[in-house]
Amino acid sequence: MKLPDRNITRKLDELLKHQDYEKAPEGFSDKVMSGLHPDLADVNFQYTPLISKRIWIFLGVLLLILFILVSVFPSNSETWFDIPLDYISGLIEHTKSIFNISFNLFDNLDTSSLFPVIIPSFVLLIIFDRLIHLVMKNKSFFII
Amino acid sequence: MDQKDDRYYINKVLEGDVQAFSYLVDKYKDMVFTLAFRILKNRENAEEIAQDAFLKVYQNLGKFRSKSKFSTWLYRIVYNTAISKVRVKQKTTMSIEDEKFYEIGDDEHDVNKGFDIENNKMILQRLLNKLDESDRALITLYYLDECKISEISEITGYNISNIKVKLHRTRKKMQEELQRILKSEIVEII
Numbered sequence: 001m002k003l004p005d006r007n008i009t010r011k012l013d014e015l016l017k018h019q020d021y022e023k024a025p026e027g028f029s030d031k032v033m034s035g036l037h038p039d040l041a042d043v044n045f046q047y048t049p050l051i052s053k054r055i056w057i058f059l060g061v062l063l064l065i066l067f068i069l070v071s072v073f074p075s076n077s078e079t080w081f082d083i084p085l086d087y088i089s090g091l092i093e094h095t096k097s098i099f100n101i102s103f104n105l106f107d108n109l110d111t112s113s114l115f116p117v118i119i120p121s122f123v124l125l126i127i128f129d130r131l132i133h134l135v136m137k138n139k140s141f142f143i144i
Numbered sequence: 145m146d147q148k149d150d151r152y153y154i155n156k157v158l159e160g161d162v163q164a165f166s167y168l169v170d171k172y173k174d175m176v177f178t179l180a181f182r183i184l185k186n187r188e189n190a191e192e193i194a195q196d197a198f199l200k201v202y203q204n205l206g207k208f209r210s211k212s213k214f215s216t217w218l219y220r221i222v223y224n225t226a227i228s229k230v231r232v233k234q235k236t237t238m239s240i241e242d243e244k245f246y247e248i249g250d251d252e253h254d255v256n257k258g259f260d261i262e263n264n265k266m267i268l269q270r271l272l273n274k275l276d277e278s279d280r281a282l283i284t285l286y287y288l289d290e291c292k293i294s295e296i297s298e299i300t301g302y303n304i305s306n307i308k309v310k311l312h313r314t315r316k317k318m319q320e321e322l323q324r325i326l327k328s329e330i331v332e333i334i
Contacts, residue, residue: 008319008326015268015322016287024177025191029169032198036162 056126063122150214157205169198172215175289176222182272182280183226193229197222212298216291220299223281230277267325271318279314286311 149167156164176197181190200221208217272280278300285291285299297304 005319008323011326012271012315012319012322015264015271016283018264019268019288020265021174021288022178022181022190024173024194025187028173028177028191028194029166032169032173032195033163033166035195035199036165036202 056129059122060126151210154205154208154214157202165202168201168214172218173198175215176218178288179219179222179281179284180226182284183223183230183277185273189229190226193222193226197225200225213295215289216295216298219285219289219291223299227277227281267322270325271321274317274321275314279310279317282307282310283314283318 150171153164153167157168173194176194177190180193180197181187184190184193197218201218208214272283275283281300282296285296286293291299293304293307296302296307300307302310
């Protein structure tokens, strides 16, 4: 005597649908947790980038705008662009004289240093920051 | 939401908060234990494998990339650890506990009490006993944890079409065994 396949299929579906998880033994979690130690975990040297991707994108866009502005309005012409720079450098000089600061860094902060110094520095900083992040994230790959 | 929760606690563990790992243990312990038990058919061994799997996960948490779900990664570790254990065991003799497990499962008279929950559980156990360890794992992942075929593929290492074929064959095998069980029950009633 063979039972109809339809009934068997329905019964099997019911059995599979209503199956339960086996309960983990009493105190299972405690046993697992007592076996863990912070030093065992691969948690050391988790490097988080200093500045998030979003901020880097914002800075990049800002630099791009600055780059375009400087290209369109050269620093030796009398444009609005020179005004804030002069004003800022004046402020810096004033601050330096008050506090007797001797270094000369801000003297170089004019538009001529934007292309050869500031932009490449930013780019290098971005690359360095992301590179450390990448190396630390895949340190097993680099070690092997 | 679940995956976001998992990621949150994983990050906490990676930042050095060991206790955050207990959230992941509590959330997945039953499924991990069930998967190990279905493969090994022995509670003590299943507990040992489940603990071992959680320890491995903890030690390698920094390598988890979130390309797949955390549960998929965890089940893969459980599956591989349990299957390796079975293969080692198959080379040696069968333990006393395993024999007991089979005896309980194959007792024809125990299923003749009607289809209440306990009996359903026993019948399912008998059906699972007729399958090999990888098929039992497939059934558990697909029907109990409702994993997608692609996730099962990641866990077991079988390709997608292979899993579909295996699931189809396993169902067929279970149907045949169920037919046999129900038939013997009807004969006994008559």
